[in-house]
Amino acid sequence: MWCDGAMASRSDPACDAHPTGSPHDGAFAGARPDGASTAHDPAADAVAALARVVAGVSGGVRRREQERLAAAVASAVDAGETLVVEAPTGVGKSLGYLVPTVLADRGDADGAQRPVVVATATKALQQQLVETDLPRLTALDHQLTWATVKGRANYLCRARLDAIDRGEEQALFTERVDPAAWDRLRAWAEQTTDGDRAHAPAGVTDALWAQVSVSANECPGARRCPFGDVCHAEHAKARAVETAGSVFGCAVGPGRLRWLARRGRPTAGEEPAGRVAEAAEELAGALAQLPVGERVTPAQGPLAAALATAESAVSGLRQMLRGLADDADGLGGGGQPAGDGAREGSGPDAQPASSFDGETTQRAIVDGAARTLLAELAELREHDPDEAVAWVEAGDVGGDLSPTIARWGLPPDAVATEQIASPFDHARQGRLFVPKHLPDPRRPEWEDGARELTWRLLAAAGGRSLVLFTSWRRLHATADWLAQHHAPWTLLRQGETAPHQLIARFRDEEASVLLATMSFWEGVDAPGDACLQVIIDKLPFPRRDDPLLAARRERAEASERSAFSEVDLPLAAVRLAQGAGRLIRSADDAGVVAVLDPRLATADYRSVLLDSMPPLTRTVRVADVEAFLATHLAGA
Template sequence: MSFVAERLHSVLAGLPRFEERPQQVQMAMTIERALAETVHAVIEAGTGSGKTMAYLIPLLAHSERAVVSTGTIALQSQLMDKDIRFLASQYGRPFQYAVAKGRMNYLCLEHALEADRVLPPAGEDRTQLDNVMTVWRSGGWDGDVSTLPFKVEGRLWRQELTASSDECHGSRCRFFAECPYIRARKKLETADIIVANHALYMTDVSTGGAILPPHKIVVFDEAHKIESAAVSAFTVQVGRYATRSLLRRVNRRLKEFPFTLEKALADADEQFLTWAEKSPPGSRRLFKDTRLLDVAHGFTEVLEQVADDIRKTPVEHLELFADTPESAKTEAAACRDSLLAQTQSLQSRWQHFAEVLSAPDASDFVQWIEVQEAGSRNEGPLYYLNSAPLDVAEFLGENLWPHKTAVLTSATLATGGSMDYVKGRLGLLHSMDLALPSSFDYTTQCALYCPNGLPNPNTPTYNTAITAVLVPLLQKTYGRALVLFTSYKAMREVAAMLMEANLPFPMRTQEDASRPRLLSWFRGEENPVLLATATFWEGVDIPGSTLSCVVIDRLPFAHPNDPVVQAVVDRLKAQGRDWFNEYSLPNAILSLKQGFGRLIRSRQDTGVVCIMDPRLMSMPYGRVIRESLPPAPIVRSLEAKEIQRLFPG
C-alpha cells in the first residue's frame, strides 16, 4: 500500500460508519503519481467517491504549496469550514491553510472614511455604514463581507465600502497596515493549502500571477466550470455604472474639475444611453455598428482628456482627509494615481470596443449588450457592453498548463466515455485520465423514466403535456421532487397549471425566496415540490427520502439566442466543422449529468429521474446521451416494475 493510501486510511478510519472506498484510494494514488511525475490528471469522480480527501491528502503528502480552486463560493466555504478543518485535526502533523478571495470581498477603510465624510447624516445608507464601522472598530471582524453579522446592500458595498484594483491606493494608503485585504493576502504567504475559486484563479492567470502567491500545483474541483470562469475573467465589460462611479469619485476628490470635461463625459454617457435604449431586456449579440463605434471613440477621447487633467491637478485642488502635512502629501499622490488608474482602465475598455468594432475580422471575440431590469434605487435599466473570447484553449495552453501541475476533477467531465471534449475546450493536450466507477448501484437505487407519447418540445402545447405527466408522477412519489427547467417561462407556466391541480404537497418556485432559504425549506418539509431553473441544476445536495424524484423538462441544449453560443456555432460552421456533435451535444450532456446527479447522494438514497424530452429516445443522438448517464434502468410508464419497487405505496 502506498504512503498516501495508508495516510488516507488512518485519517478516515476513525469516522463513524467508515467504509473503505476503492474509488477514493484509486483517485488518491493517481494524484500521488501525477504529482510525483509532474503530469496533469483529469479525473471524473461522482458523488460518494470521497474526492475531496482523495486530493487533499496527496497534496499534503507532497509537501509543496498547492492551490485548491472551486467552481462555487459554497464549495470554497465547505472546504474551509468542514473538510480541511477536519483534516487538520486528524492528519498527524500541523499544516497551514487559508482562503483566497477577491479584493472586493473586503472592506476598504479609505473608501469607508470617504463615505463617512460625504453621505447624508441620516438614511439607510448612513445606518448601514455606521453599523459596518461599529463592527470593524470592535475588533471582532476581519473585514470580509461574507462574515458580517448582518446584510449590507450590495449597491452600498460596491460603491462606498470596497475598492477595485484600479481604485486601491496600494502601499501608499494610510490604512495599508490594517487593510483587511492585505491582511488576508499575508495569510496566503504562509499557507500550505490555499483555497480559491475559479473566478479568482483565472483572474490570477490573466494578470500573470499578480493575486496568488507562487505555487506549482493546483487542483480544480468542479472542473467542468473552468471554461466559463476563464471566459468571464477574460471578458471586457463596460457600462453606465463605470462612468457614474468615475464621475462620483472625481467630483468628490477634485475641487475644481472642469465643467467642460464633466459635460463631455455626461454627453458621451447620454449618447451611449440613447443607443442602448433601443435594446430590449436580455442579451443581444452585436455586429458592426457605426453608432456604437462613434460612442466608443467619443468615450476614448474624453477619457484621455480627463486623465490629462488628473495628471496636472495640483495638490491643493485635491480633497484630502489626512490629518498631517506629511500624510496629506502621501495621500495626494495615492489619490491622484488611483483616479488616474480608474480613468485609464475605463478608457482602455472603451478602446477595446472601438478596436473590435472597427476590425475587419474580429472573429476571435464576440460582443453583446446585456440589459438588466432596474433595481429599486436605479433610475432605469442597467446596460452593459461585453466582449468575450470565443476560445480560451490557446490562452490556457500557453499561460497555465505549461507552468503548473494540475488536477482537474468533477462528477461531470466525460462525454461519450471520453474526456476529450473538456480537454479540448481548455487546451489541455496531455494528462492522465481516469473515470472512476460510481460507488452507487444505479441499477437498483433509481430508475430513469422517459414518458411515452409526449410531443416535441417546440410545440406550443408541450408545457401542458408535461404537466399532465407530472401530476400523476408527483402523486406516485408523494411530492419530494425537484423539477428542473431550462427556462423561467416554462417554469412559470407549469407552476401555474400545477397550482390548479390542487396537489396535496407544499410547492414553491425558485422565484419565491433565495436559494439558501428554499433549500432550507425543502429539507424541512415532508413532501415538498420545488420548481427551479439553471442555478439548481448544480450544487443541490439533499440526501435521504426528502428528495426522491428529479424531473427535467427538456434536454439542456444551450439557448440558440445566447450571444456566445451563436458566435461559437457560427465560427465552427465557417470552419466546416460539425457544430452540433462537437459543441452543442457535449455541453448538453454535461449539464444533463449535473441535473441527474441531484437525486442519488448516498448509498441509501433511492428514487426516479424523469426526463420529459422525447428526443432522448427518438433522436439518433439520444443514444449518445443515454450512454453518458448513470446506468439506471429506463422505463416508459409509471406502471413499470422498477417504479413499483421504488414506490410501492
C-alpha cells in the first residue's frame, strides 16, 4: 500500500485509490512478508533502472535525492521492512518509489504477482500518475497494468441520465450554463465506455456534471439500480479488482459514529442518538484490542460484535428520521429533502424553485450520513473473512516522523525511516512573501486588501500564477472581482471544466491565471515560467466540522493535550508545504510564493509552519517581489 500526498486518508473522499498489477506511489511502503532476499543488489538495480527511465524523459535529469529514495525503497521491499519516507516536492517521488517496486519480486506462493495500491490525496495527482508516470514504466515491465478508482460522483450515472430523458427527473441547474456544452455532454454520454469525467468534453462545468452524476449518498446501490449492470462506477471498481485483486477501502470508526450521534440528537431525539454514541464507544474498545501490525477481519471476535451493534444503532436512528420525515412530508425517497436544490423546468435556462426549511435540511444531512454508514457497515459484514481489512493514513509535518508512525499504530522499533532533502537551491530560486501590513484575515477589511494585493502580484508576474484558496466562496468572489476589473490575463477557474483540462491550459497559455481550491494544492506540475507565482489566500487550517478530526481533537483534549497543536497545526503545515511546492519544480525554475495571511509572519505558531515550507528567501515587502520578478523576466 502506497499513500502519496500531504495527507491522504481512506476516510477522506479526496483520497482515490490506484490498484495496479504492478506497484505504485507514496510515502508508506510495506513489502515482502517472507523477508526473502536475492543475490543481486536491489538498491543498485533500482538506481540503474531509474536512470534509464529518467533518460527517456524529455529534459530528464538524474537527481541524487531521487536515487536515494529509490535505493531505500528497493532495500525495504527486498528485506520485507516497513518504510516511512519523507521527501519534499520536486524530488521526483513518484518515479522514485514506482521504479523499485516494479522491479521487485512480488510473486506469491503460487507464482502470481501480488498487487500494489497507490492512494493519492487528490485527483490531480492521480491523473498525473496515470497519464505521465505509469506509462514511462512500461519500458521496465511490458506487462505492467493499472486501474484507477475514484469516488462515485466522478462517473456518469446512466440512471440519472435516463430519468432526465424520460422526464422523471429534472436537470436541476444551480447556475446558467452553456447549452452547447450540455449538448456535447449528452453526445459524449452516448459514446463513452468508462463514463469518467476526466474524459468528458471540454467546457463541462461542475454544475453540468452534477446533473449526470450522483454521490454515494444518492446512489441506491448496484443491486437496487436498474442500471447496476452497466454502471460506470461499478465497472471501474471491477476493473480495479481484476487488475489488483481485492481492493477494500471502507473507513468505519468511532469518530464517524460520534459525529452522527451529535448531529442526530436535535433531529432524531436523545434515545436513538444515545444508542449510536454507545456503539461508538463499544467500537473504540474493540479497536483498542486489535493487535498492532497484524491483519484483522470484521467477522470475528469483539470487532464483529461492535460492528453489529453499530449497524443496529444507526439503523434505529435512520428509522426514527424516516418516521419524522413522513410525518412532516419533508424527505423524499433516498433521504433527500423534497425540493432540495430543485429548479423549475429543466435545461440550461432553468430557474430556482422555492427553498425548504432548515430542520428538514439538517434531517436530510443526518439521514444521508446514516445511510452511507449503513452501506459501509453492510459491506464490512459481507466481506470475505479470508481477506484483510486495513486502516491506512499518510502524511505529517517535516522533521520528526515519530508522530506519524505512532498515529499509524506501527511499532517504532520495527519501522525504517528515510528523510530526503530537496535538490533545489530555494533561497536563490525563489521568494516567500508575507504581507504583514494586511489586517487579520478574520476581519472583514482583509478581503479588500487581499484582492488589491492579488492584482498587484499578478501584474508583476504578467499572469503566470496559480492562486490557491481555502474556500469556494473566496475563489468565486476573487475571480468575479478580477473579471469585473477587466483583468488582462486569461482567468481559469476551477469548476469550468475537468481539472486536468484546466491544468493543461494553464501550462500552455503563458499569461494565464489558475484559481483553484484545495484539490489543486497537490498534483499540479507546471515547470518553467508557466507558473511563476503561487498565491495562497489564507493559512489552510482544516475545517472544524470534519468528524474524524473532531474525534481526534476530543481525544487530545481528553488527555489534556492541545488539540490545535496536535491536530490542526500539523495539517495546516503539511498543506501549506504542498501548496508552496507547486512553484519550484526544477533547478531552472524561479518565482514567488505569496501567502496573504499575516499570521504566517506574526503568530506564535509561525515557526512550525515556516519550518515545513521550502526554504525560500523571505520578505514582507511587495516591492521586493516586484523587483525579483522583473529581474527574472528580463533575463528570461
